[in-house]
Amino acid sequence: MRLYLKYASIILRGQMQYKVSFVMSSIGQFLVAFTTFLAMYFMFNRFNSVNGFTFSEVLLCFAVTLAAFSLAECFVRGFDTFSGIISNGEFDRIMVRPRNEILQVLASRIEFTRIGRLLQAVLMLIYAVPTSQVVWSSDKIATLVLMLIGGFCVFSGLFIIYASICFFTIEGLEFMNIFTDGGREFGKYPISIYGEGVLKFLTYVVPIALFQYYPFLYLIGRTDNVVYMFLPLVGVIFLIPCLAFWEIGIRHYKSTGS
Amino acid sequence: MIELRDICKTFKVAKRNAGLGEAVKALFRREYSEIRALKNVSFKIDEGEMVGYIGPNGAGKSSTIKIMSGILTPDSGECVINGRVPWKERIEHVKEIGVVFGQRSQLWWDVPVVDSFELLKDIYRVDELSFRKNLNELTELLDIGEIIRTPARQLSLGQRMRCEIAASLLHNPRVLFLDEPTIGLDAVSKIAVRNFIRTINKERCTTVILTTHDMQDIEALTERILLIGKGKILLDGTLNELKKRNSTYKTLVVDYTGERIKTVSGLRVTKDLDGHVELVVDTTLLPVSQAIAIISSQVDVSDISVMGATAEEMVVSLYKEFEI
Structure with a gap:
C-alpha cells in the first residue's frame, strides 16, 4: 500500500506537468457523468416511474453503481489499458521487478482525472441518500456499504479478466466493454427492468445484480430477506476466479519482439 | 551461477495475407505457424564472468534473456540462476538481477530521473544508507550528477542510457543483463558506457551478459562469446580463439x-x-x-x-x- 502511494505520487507529479490537460479532463469526466444524470432526470419528469421504481429510488441505484464503478476505475484502471502495457513491452519491465505484478499494473496507470466522475457519484449519493425515503437504520447503512464494496470487487474482477485476455490475444478486446462500461450503463436502473433473461445472466454469469439489484431490493424495503443484504459479498468471491485466470495468463505471456 | 539446459521455446505466430478481405477472414479462421525460437539451448556462466551473446536479428537472443530474467516461461528445459528457477520464483529471482533493455526505458517519463531512482529504491526495498552510497558511486562513475534533476523526457539518448544503467544497478544485483546497451549512442557515450560496464564487472564482481550488434562492444568488453543462430547455440569460446580461427x-x-x-x-x-x-x-x-x-x-x-x-x-x- 505504501508503495502504491509512492507510485501515485510520482504519477501525480508527472500529470501535473500538464496542468491544463489535467484540469480539462477532470472537468470533462464530470460532465460526461452529469449528462447521464440529466437524461435520467428528464425522463422521469415525463414518466414518474420505471417498472415500479420511483425516480429517487433509481437515482440511489445509479449512484451506488456509479460510485462502485468509479472507485474501481480510479484504482483498477491500469488493467483497462493493459493491452497497451503488453504491446509496448512495459510488462517486461514489470516482470523484472520484485513486486506483485497486479500491484504494479494497477500502480502504473492511476487516473486522477477520474476523480471528476467519483465526485459526481459522491454528489449523487449525497443527494439520493436523504431523498430516497429509506429509513437509514444501521442494517440499511451496512447494506449500502456492502453494495459499494461488492460493486468495487465485481468491476475490479471484470477489469482483471479483461486484462488477462490480453495474454492470449493482443487485439479486439472491445467486447469486454459490454461488461465493464456496459455494466455501468445497465446499473443505472435496477436490473429487473431489463427482463428475466438479463437478470439471470447478470446474476449467474457476471454477478452485477448481486451487488446491485438484490441488496437494493432489501434497501428500499421490497423484501425482508436478510440474505439479500449479504449477496454483495459474493462479488468479493468473484475476484478469486478472476485472479486465477490472471495467473494462467501470466504463464502464457509471450512478450513482444525487440 | 547461471546454468541453462536444453531450453526450448516455441512461439505461435498468426499469419494472414495483406488486405482488408484477408483481415476479415482472419477474424474467423486463423492460420498459425510455429516458430521455434530456441532449440535445446544449453550453457553455463560462472560468477563474475562477462559474456557477449551475439547473433543476427531474430536468432533468439532476446528470448533467452527474457527466460533468464523470468519474463518468459520456456516450453521445456531447465534454467537455474543463483540456485533458483527464474519463472518459478520470480520475485526472489529478480531481486538479484538487473536488466537494461536498450530499446525501452524504465524511467518515469515526466519526472526528474532522481524521482524514478527513489521509487526504484522502494520497489526493491533498498535501505536508505546503501541506496545513498550506491547512488553517489553510480552518479560519479557515470557522470550523471548534473542531469538526474532533469525529467527523463528531456534527456538525450546518451544521457538517458547512462541513467537507465544506473537505475538497474541501484539494488546492487549479482547478475546484469544488457540488451543492446549501446544502440544508437554516439562515440563518447558508447565509450563511457563500456568503461562503466568494465568497472562494475571488476569492482563488484557482477556477472554481465551482453547482447549487442556492435562488435566493438564485444571487443572492448567480453572475453567469452556465445553465438546463437536460428535458436541454437553455435559457438561458445573466447574472442581470441575466434580470432585465431579466422586469422x-x-x-x-x-x-x-x-x-x-x-x-x-x-x-x-x-x-x-x-x-x-x-x-x-x-x-x-x-x-x-x-x-x-x-x-x-x-x-x-x-x-x-x-x-x-x-x-x-x-x-x-x-x-x-x-x-x-
Whole structure:
C-alpha cells in the first residue's frame, strides 16, 4: 500500500506537468457523468416511474453503481489499458521487478482525472441518500456499504479478466466493454427492468445484480430477506476466479519482439 | 551461477495475407505457424564472468534473456540462476538481477530521473544508507550528477542510457543483463558506457551478459562469446580463439617506390595501384614476417601496415559458415 502511494505520487507529479490537460479532463469526466444524470432526470419528469421504481429510488441505484464503478476505475484502471502495457513491452519491465505484478499494473496507470466522475457519484449519493425515503437504520447503512464494496470487487474482477485476455490475444478486446462500461450503463436502473433473461445472466454469469439489484431490493424495503443484504459479498468471491485466470495468463505471456 | 539446459521455446505466430478481405477472414479462421525460437539451448556462466551473446536479428537472443530474467516461461528445459528457477520464483529471482533493455526505458517519463531512482529504491526495498552510497558511486562513475534533476523526457539518448544503467544497478544485483546497451549512442557515450560496464564487472564482481550488434562492444568488453543462430547455440569460446580461427589471412597495405612486386605462393595481390598495393597473406603457407621480408627485398617500402580480420568481419564469416 505504501508503495502504491509512492507510485501515485510520482504519477501525480508527472500529470501535473500538464496542468491544463489535467484540469480539462477532470472537468470533462464530470460532465460526461452529469449528462447521464440529466437524461435520467428528464425522463422521469415525463414518466414518474420505471417498472415500479420511483425516480429517487433509481437515482440511489445509479449512484451506488456509479460510485462502485468509479472507485474501481480510479484504482483498477491500469488493467483497462493493459493491452497497451503488453504491446509496448512495459510488462517486461514489470516482470523484472520484485513486486506483485497486479500491484504494479494497477500502480502504473492511476487516473486522477477520474476523480471528476467519483465526485459526481459522491454528489449523487449525497443527494439520493436523504431523498430516497429509506429509513437509514444501521442494517440499511451496512447494506449500502456492502453494495459499494461488492460493486468495487465485481468491476475490479471484470477489469482483471479483461486484462488477462490480453495474454492470449493482443487485439479486439472491445467486447469486454459490454461488461465493464456496459455494466455501468445497465446499473443505472435496477436490473429487473431489463427482463428475466438479463437478470439471470447478470446474476449467474457476471454477478452485477448481486451487488446491485438484490441488496437494493432489501434497501428500499421490497423484501425482508436478510440474505439479500449479504449477496454483495459474493462479488468479493468473484475476484478469486478472476485472479486465477490472471495467473494462467501470466504463464502464457509471450512478450513482444525487440 | 547461471546454468541453462536444453531450453526450448516455441512461439505461435498468426499469419494472414495483406488486405482488408484477408483481415476479415482472419477474424474467423486463423492460420498459425510455429516458430521455434530456441532449440535445446544449453550453457553455463560462472560468477563474475562477462559474456557477449551475439547473433543476427531474430536468432533468439532476446528470448533467452527474457527466460533468464523470468519474463518468459520456456516450453521445456531447465534454467537455474543463483540456485533458483527464474519463472518459478520470480520475485526472489529478480531481486538479484538487473536488466537494461536498450530499446525501452524504465524511467518515469515526466519526472526528474532522481524521482524514478527513489521509487526504484522502494520497489526493491533498498535501505536508505546503501541506496545513498550506491547512488553517489553510480552518479560519479557515470557522470550523471548534473542531469538526474532533469525529467527523463528531456534527456538525450546518451544521457538517458547512462541513467537507465544506473537505475538497474541501484539494488546492487549479482547478475546484469544488457540488451543492446549501446544502440544508437554516439562515440563518447558508447565509450563511457563500456568503461562503466568494465568497472562494475571488476569492482563488484557482477556477472554481465551482453547482447549487442556492435562488435566493438564485444571487443572492448567480453572475453567469452556465445553465438546463437536460428535458436541454437553455435559457438561458445573466447574472442581470441575466434580470432585465431579466422586469422589465417592477414592483409598487408604497402606504399612503395620501385618495380612492381612479384608474388610468391601464399601471397596474393587484391589491389594494385601505382606505388600502393594491398596483399593478402595466407599465414599457413607464409608467415607475415617472411612476407614483409620478401616485399622489402624487392622494393623500397615507405609505409606498411598489417591488418587482421576485424571482429565485424569475423562475425560475418561466422554467420556465413553456419548459414544463419
